[in-house]
Amino acid sequence: MPTPSAKAYVPFVSVENMMRLVHSIGIETMMIELVEALEKDFLRWEQFDKTPRVAAHSEGGVIELMPTSDGIRYGFKYVNGHPDNKLTGHQTVTAFGLLADVATGYPVLLTEMTLLTAIRTAATSAMVARHLAPENAATMAMIGNGAQAEFQALAMKAVAGVRSLRLYDIDPEATEKTRRNLEGSGLSVTACRSPEDAVVGAGIVTTCTADKQYATILTDNMIGAGIHINAIGGDCPGKTELHPDILKRATTFVEYPPQTRIEGEIQQMGDDYPVVEFWKVLAGGEAGRTDESQITLFDSVGFAIEDFTALCYVAERIKGTGFFENLDMIADPDDPRDLFGMLQRG
């Protein structure tokens, strides 16, 4: 067969190559660089085409497409959420993503995004915590020690000054897995016996549990004045982690209100519950933390622009490396009108 032209090739980053890329950069450096890239994109928030995600719900879970564009590049992520997948040895959440050139519509990157999503979610949390957490918040409680835990811990260490971690999970094995994985990370890690125990002395409280149901991981009495709550786990309709009384006391920061009101912790509150768009804090149009005793809450659900940032970052960072292969994904006949001739000669 004739060799496809360069236009026919789409760089593809496999899971293995993503791991190599992360190791070659170093995970903490990657978190720092990604936070820098996220801040740049959050600062130009209004340039992005913001479409609600397109969800296909089924009994076992959901499959979503999350597209966005800045007018130059177009990106989307395919992501599933199937809570019972762990019973069959599958990942609850898997993802891949694609970046394309808006001018031609041609894809320019295809990549695994299961790892990349874990990394961008943690980087987003750390970006927000750096701006909202109380000063010198060196201790973080982490309730829920699943797949996202270590990424959150290392991002908070690299970007938000966290030095010690207090872990809790209903399954002690999950806590032990997280503790073991963080050995040698430079973080001081304590396994706790209860959520109440975990939050003792913590300036940042991260919740990232996985149950798809209205749960109360944090109750009002557990949250003292001045705490920053980083709520990751409540990220789809019917899934929340915080008691509504906490929301009543907190100043709540969100990514994109139309999505968060459906998917986030604030789905428990009325439509008039006040929220602050985090990009406006970065841009200086809205206040972040205004006093030491304020409870700040980042009601994180994950937004397409964060994936876009991560896709652009990977597209840039694989240049000149061997961490991708070229996929022959785009039919590219010599004469664009002669698709059939290409097939015939193939």
Next chain:
Amino acid sequence: MPTPSAKAYVPFVSVENMMRLVHSIGIETMMIELVEALEKDFLRWEQFDKTPRVAAHSEGGVIELMPTSDGIRYGFKYVNGHPDNKLTGHQTVTAFGLLADVATGYPVLLTEMTLLTAIRTAATSAMVARHLAPENAATMAMIGNGAQAEFQALAMKAVAGVRSLRLYDIDPEATEKTRRNLEGSGLSVTACRSPEDAVVGAGIVTTCTADKQYATILTDNMIGAGIHINAIGGDCPGKTELHPDILKRATTFVEYPPQTRIEGEIQQMGDDYPVVEFWKVLAGGEAGRTDESQITLFDSVGFAIEDFTALCYVAERIKGTGFFENLDMIADPDDPRDLFGMLQRG
């Protein structure tokens, strides 16, 4: 690095492998098999989740995601439409698609879909023509001889009994390309000097021009009684090929009315313009052609279910062949909660 488990792999059909698959099956056999598969899926039309396509428009074109699901499998197509791409040697339309398992959300097929879209579009046209064209319609006029032309011709030959073709394009080189490519196909091919010349004696008139503007490829006086019109080219807002007077005389059949009213020929008509959903003709709930003098019009815009059928067909047909490669696209840690451990050990 440890070898990824079988769950981590997604079969990928490259352009080269799609060409090999088509050659190994034979394009006319493939059209016949695909029409059979399309009819089965059209007959269970109501089982499908029908979402309007998600479009990102820009100055130069559009990028679309077209998802659908039958509750067992989920499919989507990424497709762009950039009319000026041909000026830079790019394809106007390129596409790829993905099929996933609804129960787990795991992808089960990634494939090029530029060729596959051309094939499924032609197969859909042929399926409809087989049911609606006048009896013994052995001659087809084809106005617009671009990338879709030969696929339409061979599908109509394989499925709808077409034996001779009358070609016209404003660019004689396009006509010559089509004529040359169809040498040895068994079709008798005539190059015509005008659209009026092309339609002489034709029982089926196919329009597949590419200009993105309101154009009048067919005027009322060109369409005699009893003709079946297969209108392919008018497939996005602002792009039509038929004079509205033809629509007033014809019985119009469509794929999915909410989409066709925006994208098809009928965007020129009022919202009360009557249309027949083609799947209902197959299912016996609506009449197809009812008399010899009736003008039938298939206002084709291309719908996600057709891509779904094509994806399922390819997923089935590559089994046991070498026409795919396995992509390591899904992170698959031994313990689903230990994504970080997988990264660390990688």
